[in-house]
Amino acid sequence: xxxxxxxxxxxxxxxxxxxxxxxxxxxxxxxxxxxxxxxxxxxxxxxxxxxxxxxxxxxxxxxxxxxxxxxxxxxxxxxxxxxxxxxxxxxxxxxxxxxxxxx
Amino acid sequence: xxxxxxxxxxxxxxxxxxxxxxxxxxxxxxxxxxxxxxxxxxxxxxxxxxxxxxxxxxxxxxxxxxxxxxxxxxxxxxxxxxxxxxxxxxxxxxxxxxxxxxx
DNA sequence: CAAACGTATAAATACGTGTTCATATATCCA
DNA sequence: TGGATATATGAACACGTATTTATACGTTTG
Numbered sequence: 057x058x059x060x061x062x063x064x065x066x067x068x069x070x071x072x073x074x075x076x077x078x079x080x081x082x083x084x085x086x087x088x089x090x091x092x093x094x095x096x097x098x099x100x101x102x103x104x105x106x107x108x109x110x111x112x113x114x115x116x117x118x119x120x121x122x123x124x125x126x127x128x129x130x131x132x133x134x135x136x137x138x139x140x141x142x143x144x145x146x147x148x149x150x151x152x153x154x155x156x157x158x159x
Numbered sequence: 160x161x162x163x164x165x166x167x168x169x170x171x172x173x174x175x176x177x178x179x180x181x182x183x184x185x186x187x188x189x190x191x192x193x194x195x196x197x198x199x200x201x202x203x204x205x206x207x208x209x210x211x212x213x214x215x216x217x218x219x220x221x222x223x224x225x226x227x228x229x230x231x232x233x234x235x236x237x238x239x240x241x242x243x244x245x246x247x248x249x250x251x252x253x254x255x256x257x258x259x260x261x262x
Numbered sequence: 263c264a265a266a267c268g269t270a271t272a273a274a275t276a277c278g279t280g281t282t283c284a285t286a287t288a289t290c291c292a
Numbered sequence: 293t294g295g296a297t298a299t300a301t302g303a304a305c306a307c308g309t310a311t312t313t314a315t316a317c318g319t320t321t322g
Contacts, residue, residue: 075181080174
């Protein structure tokens, strides 16, 4: 039940994750993949982004193990990789709505 | 019990918060203030940062209503402004420890 | 009031990074 | 195998931003 301060290293690692979540485009991609696994093309078309841009962002998200891609024929379907992340995103999506009500 | 996708605007707002959390220095400041309200000088000394740098970061955190400062004589003590944020940070601090155990 | 202390602001710089454009890799189909 | 589709990669650029240095503002105490 302690509330220890994370080490500087832990903090840096955690910040790295937050940093990735801190881009609107990436966050939109994550929320879109939160509903269901989505192909790169679907993401690009649905969010009105270039295929290249989506791919670049997915690479970063993959590198941080935030998303996970499954090849299905020509397409690759991406989904949230971690229960932690998807849970947190869902919470955040919930909180962001409440924020508007406050004050 | 729905799991709606946040609007693009909501996502941008949320990303703004994540972006602020995505810097190691700021995150260290937040964790340090999570334990107790801290003066700017205390933050700077304890985390080995310049007073100016701490002040700059606090300004950003204040702007996003993530921290809140109370003047006490010459010093200003900063603490986490929002229950949401402090709760999330505590969770994160918890998760980041678990991560190490995984795999 | 003036000096001292604590904090905030301004300007400048160095660096990272989001985006685009062009091209490469990979998988399927005729 | 060759063409078509889907995804990934590389280079280049524009822009934001974290940090430093110097200075200003505000508050307390002689």
